[in-house]
Amino acid sequence: MGYKKLDVVCPCCETKLTVDQKTGEVIWEAKKEKPAASLSDMMKSLDSQRKEQENIFKQRSASEKDRNRLLQDKFREAQKNVDKNSNLPLRDIDFD
Known part of the structure; x- marks a missing residue:
């Protein structure tokens, strides 16, 4: 064989x-070998990639600023809702 x-x-x-x-x-x-792209096609591709990256950066930057604002608002709300009662909850160690 x-x-x-x-x-x-x-x-x-x-x-x-x-x-x-x-x-x-x-x-x-x-x-299979890929045909080589022309220089102008490569430049167009790079320009489109650059624009896309700039857009993504702008979106993430805006969302980060908004996230910071939201976290500050949540923190302020949490501070308002803190129980002002001086009675602390009892812990297991307090019973000894």
Whole structure:
């Protein structure tokens, strides 16, 4: 018996795989080369990424400022609602 192999092409990425029929293991993988993008396409992509990152930064900055304000409001409300009663709850150690 000889060495049996099976050549398969992935329908998604068009990678050529050489598979051992007996074990099912991939022996060799040859990825399809992607065509090189033009310089203008790369510049447009970088510009769009930069704008997206700036928008995300602005959104997170605004939400952080709003979060700080909300936490301050919650803290003030909690201070108002503190029980002003001087009777402290009894602890287990107080019973000894």
